[in-house]
Amino acid sequence: MALILANARLIDPESGYDGPGALRIEDGLIADVAKGATPAAPEGAEVMDCGGMPLAPGIVDMRVFVGEPGARHKESYRTAGAAAAAGGVTTIAVQPDTDPPVDDPAVLEFAMRRAERASLVHVAPMAALTRGMKGREMAEYGFLLDAGALAFTDANQPVADPTVFRNCLDYAHAMGALIVHHPQDPAMTAEGSVTESLYASMLGLPGAHPFAERIMLERDMALVEITGARYHADLVTTRGALEALRRAKDKGLPVSAATSHHHFTLNEHDLADYPTFFKLDPPLREEEDRAAVAEAVAEGLIDVLCSSHRPQDEESKRQPFEIAAAGAVGLETLLPGALKLWHDGAIGLPALFERLSLAPARLLGLPAGRLAAGAPADLVLFDPDAPYVLDRFALRSKSKNTPFDRRLMTGRALRTFVGGREVFTHGVV
Numbered sequence: 001m002a003l004i005l006a007n008a009r010l011i012d013p014e015s016g017y018d019g020p021g022a023l024r025i026e027d028g029l030i031a032d033v034a035k036g037a038t039p040a041a042p043e044g045a046e047v048m049d050c051g052g053m054p055l056a057p058g059i060v061d062m063r064v065f066v067g068e069p070g071a072r073h074k075e076s077y078r079t080a081g082a083a084a085a086a087g088g089v090t091t092i093a094v095q096p097d098t099d100p101p102v103d104d105p106a107v108l109e110f111a112m113r114r115a116e117r118a119s120l121v122h123v124a125p126m127a128a129l130t131r132g133m134k135g136r137e138m139a140e141y142g143f144l145l146d147a148g149a150l151a152f153t154d155a156n157q158p159v160a161d162p163t164v165f166r167n168c169l170d171y172a173h174a175m176g177a178l179i180v181h182h183p184q185d186p187a188m189t190a191e192g193s194v195t196e197s198l199y200a201s202m203l204g205l206p207g208a209h210p211f212a213e214r215i216m217l218e219r220d221m222a223l224v225e226i227t228g229a230r231y232h233a234d235l236v237t238t239r240g241a242l243e244a245l246r247r248a249k250d251k252g253l254p255v256s257a258a259t260s261h262h263h264f265t266l267n268e269h270d271l272a273d274y275p276t277f278f279k280l281d282p283p284l285r286e287e288e289d290r291a292a293v294a295e296a297v298a299e300g301l302i303d304v305l306c307s308s309h310r311p312q313d314e315e316s317k318r319q320p321f322e323i324a325a326a327g328a329v330g331l332e333t334l335l336p337g338a339l340k341l342w343h344d345g346a347i348g349l350p351a352l353f354e355r356l357s358l359a360p361a362r363l364l365g366l367p368a369g370r371l372a373a374g375a376p377a378d379l380v381l382f383d384p385d386a387p388y389v390l391d392r393f394a395l396r397s398k399s400k401n402t403p404f405d406r407r408l409m410t411g412r413a414l415r416t417f418v419g420g421r422e423v424f425t426h427g428v429v
Helices: 077-086 105-118 141-147 162-175 198-203 211-227 239-250 261-265 287-299 334-343 349-364
Strands: 003-012 017-026 029-035 046-049 054-057 059-064 089-094 122-127 178-181 230-233 255-260 304-306 379-389 408-418 421-425
Touching: 003 029, 003 349, 003 379, 017 349, 054 349, 059 077, 059 255, 059 304, 059 334, 059 349, 077 089, 077 105, 077 408, 077 421, 089 349, 089 408, 105 122, 105 141, 122 141, 141 162, 162 178, 162 211, 162 230, 211 230, 211 239, 239 255, 239 287, 255 261, 255 287, 255 349, 261 287, 261 334, 287 334, 304 334, 304 349, 334 349, 334 379, 334 408
Parallel strands: 003 046, 003 054, 059 089, 089 122, 178 230, 230 255, 255 304
Antiparallel strands: 003 017, 017 029, 054 379, 379 408, 408 421
C-alpha cells in the first residue's frame, strides 16, 4: 500500500529545493515527488500529514563505532540502531576497530549478520586499512570488498609509515576503493590529552600541538598526488589543516573531508572544570579553529558532517582527565548540532543536508541522500525549532558520554523512515 507524506516542507540537497510538497512511498522507495500543492491521494493510499515540517533525506553518518564484537557493553547494533533512528540517522557507516578488528572477511560477515538482525537502520561496514590496524601490512582489500566493505580505515589509528600508507593508497586506487584516514601525527599527539595552547597550560593538562593534524594531512595529500587514490580525511578540526585541504582541492585531487558537530559547536574553554565527557580525539580546539571549521562547512570546503559517535562506559570516563578514554556519543545530537549552523544563518537547509546525507552517500556509493523517484525512502521529518534540555540518561545509546548533557538543544527528529518503514515516531523507537 502506498504511503503519502503530505503537507511537508521538502528539503532536497540534490536539486536545492526547499519548499512545500509531498512524497509518495511504495515498496520501500520514493515513488513520486510532488513539489507545491499535494495532489489527490490514490485510492487506498495511507496519508500522513507532516504539518508543514521539514522532510529531508535521512542522515548518512560516516563515523560510528559499535562494540560488536568485543565491546558490546559500550554499544550494540540494537542500541546504536535505536539511537540512530531517534536522531534521524538512517545509515551508519561503522568503524572497524572492534575486538578483533574487521581486517578479515569472516569478522565483517559476523558483524553484518548481527547488524541485520538487530539494527533499525542501514549499516554500511568499513574494513581495516592494515592487518590488526597496526600500520605495518595492508589488509586483503579484494576479499573485504567482496564481503561488503565500502571503505578502508584504521579508525583512530593513523598509519605512521609513509611507505605503508602509499602502498595502501596504490592498492586501493587499483580497486577504486575509498581510503578514510585519521590525520593526526601519532608522534606529536602521543602524550597530549588536549590541544596545546595557553589555555591548556593554565589548566595544567598535557597538550598535543594542532600542527599534528596539518602535518599528517600535508603528507597524505602528497601521497594522494602520487597515487591518485580516493581519500577522505575523517576529521578536520584546525585552520592549518583547512589550508592544506584547500590546496589539495584546488589541484583537483580526489580528496574530501569531514568534521564532527562537537568540533564546530564546542571549544577548549568547555574544559574549564576538567569534564572528561569533553575529552575527544582530536581534542577540542581554540575558538579560532572552531569558527574556521564552521565556516568551512558552510562554504563546502568540508564535505561531510558526522557524529564521530564513540561510546565509552562510565568506568572509562570516570578517570583523571589525562587517562580517561577519549570520545563522545553523537548519533542523537548530530542533527541539533548541525542545525546550529542554520540557526546562525550560515547555511541553508538543502546545503546542510548535502553535508549530512548526499555527500556521504555518494562517497560510500549508496543511493541515499536524495528526494527523487527511485531513491530509497530513507527520510527524516524534523522540527528545527524544537527546544529541549538534553538528558544524557534519556539517550538510546548504551553509553551516555555526551558533552551536551543538561544543555539547551534546538531541533529534533519527529519521525524517521528506513526503506519506507517508520522506525521512530515522536520520541518512540
